Amino acid sequence: MVRIDFNRLRFLVIDDNAHMRRMLRTLLHGFGAREVYEAEDGAAGLEAFTHYIPDIIITDWAMPIFDGLELAQMIRQPGANANPYVAIIMLTGHSEKKRVTAARDAGVTEFLAKPISAKGLYQRIVNVVANPRPFIKTKTYFGPDRRRNANAAYVGPERRKGGKADTIRQTTLLEKVRSPG
Amino acid sequence: MAPYKNTAAIATYGDHEVIKPENKLRKYVSDTPFVPGEDDPVARAEMALAALSGEFGAMMDEECARLDKERHAVMANGFTKANKEGLFHAAHDIKGQAATFGYPAVASAADSLCRLIEYTPDSSRIPAKLVDQHVDAVRAIYREYSRSDAQDLASMLTVRLREVTDEFLIHENRNRPDILEQITGAPSAVPE
Numbered sequence: 001m002v003r004i005d006f007n008r009l010r011f012l013v014i015d016d017n018a019h020m021r022r023m024l025r026t027l028l029h030g031f032g033a034r035e036v037y038e039a040e041d042g043a044a045g046l047e048a049f050t051h052y053i054p055d056i057i058i059t060d061w062a063m064p065i066f067d068g069l070e071l072a073q074m075i076r077q078p079g080a081n082a083n084p085y086v087a088i089i090m091l092t093g094h095s096e097k098k099r100v101t102a103a104r105d106a107g108v109t110e111f112l113a114k115p116i117s118a119k120g121l122y123q124r125i126v127n128v129v130a131n132p133r134p135f136i137k138t139k140t141y142f143g144p145d146r147r148r149n150a151n152a153a154y155v156g157p158e159r160r161k162g163g164k165a166d167t168i169r170q171t172t173l174l175e176k177v178r179s180p181g
Numbered sequence: 182m183a184p185y186k187n188t189a190a191i192a193t194y195g196d197h198e199v200i201k202p203e204n205k206l207r208k209y210v211s212d213t214p215f216v217p218g219e220d221d222p223v224a225r226a227e228m229a230l231a232a233l234s235g236e237f238g239a240m241m242d243e244e245c246a247r248l249d250k251e252r253h254a255v256m257a258n259g260f261t262k263a264n265k266e267g268l269f270h271a272a273h274d275i276k277g278q279a280a281t282f283g284y285p286a287v288a289s290a291a292d293s294l295c296r297l298i299e300y301t302p303d304s305s306r307i308p309a310k311l312v313d314q315h316v317d318a319v320r321a322i323y324r325e326y327s328r329s330d331a332q333d334l335a336s337m338l339t340v341r342l343r344e345v346t347d348e349f350l351i352h353e354n355r356n357r358p359d360i361l362e363q364i365t366g367a368p369s370a371v372p373e
């Protein structure tokens with residue numbers, strides 16, 4: 001099992017059900033987390049995301065005002081907020097393929113079906129902390145690479161176009177400001 | 182809070198970019214393996230949840246009361262948008278939480294009610310009696326949970342509710358093949 005220093009991680013739990021928020025907070029504190037913030041709907045969640053800048057968001061799907069899916073789409077806007085790459089774990093009672101695909105296409109990083117378990121939640125957190133996937137940006141999508149595994153046996157058209165390109169390191173605004181000239 | 186700074190390696194291709202953001206969380210991961218007898222965070226979290234379990238009965242009471250209240254709102258004013266969402270969310274929360282609260286047999290009846298609401302194209306056609314039967318089943322299964330035959334009774338009740346619900350849904354969605362496929366059962370796409 002991978003060991004994580006939970007007391008350095010900052011979590012934001014977004015769920016309209018107070019009991020579920022309490023259970024999640026209990027589990028996270030049990031793992032050793034100290035910073036766990038909460039919001040009770042999508043709008044408050046977006047505000048808390050902007051304010052607290054969490055490392056990991058754990059959100060419910062079905063919520064008032066706007067739901068977890070819409071929240072993910074709002075966060076996955078490159079340049080529009082402080083951290084569009086933030087890990088989003090979608091926690092929901094919906095586990096049908098159609099729902100999972102919709103969550104994936106909204107830019108959700110991990111999906112965890114209810115009922116929650118300590119082990120399941122821990123595994124999702126380990127995944128996003130230790131093995132983050134690269135992000136893909138196209139005209140219609142920005143989010144974690146939806147291809148979790150490279151399948152050598154795949155037969156079919158390659159939907160992504162273009163050959164290999166040089167890797168370009170993007171400098172932060174801070175580095176730009178500090179660099180002379 | 183200070184703004185979050187992130188550097189990213191970007192590889193540009195014909196119609197897409199592959200971006201590798203700096204993993205600022207990696208420094209919180211240790212590759213040192215756990216040794217036997219060492220404090221296990223998962224076990225610790227399970228213990229923390231178990232310590233909370235004394236309150237699960239009261240939480241379930243609240244969820245069942247909420248479901249009943251939403252049922253009465255539907256019966257009084259019909260399936261308005263707000264009433265429909267209220268009843269669905271109440272059932273959906275029970276479906277998601279019942280097992281964690283220690284009442285897994287309650288979840289199936291709540292799930293059947295969610296399906297009834299979600300997959301009926303015209304909510305006004307949902308039989309009030311079927312809604313009543315679902316809500317009463319959820320509450321009865323929870324109330325009688327300590328009985329020795331509770332699991333068997335819950336199973337029989339839920340199977341029958343599901344049969345009646347599926348029969349209704351298949352009829353209501355007879356011209357919607359994509360929905361019919363969902364009703365008749367694709368398995369969960371999410372690993373445990």
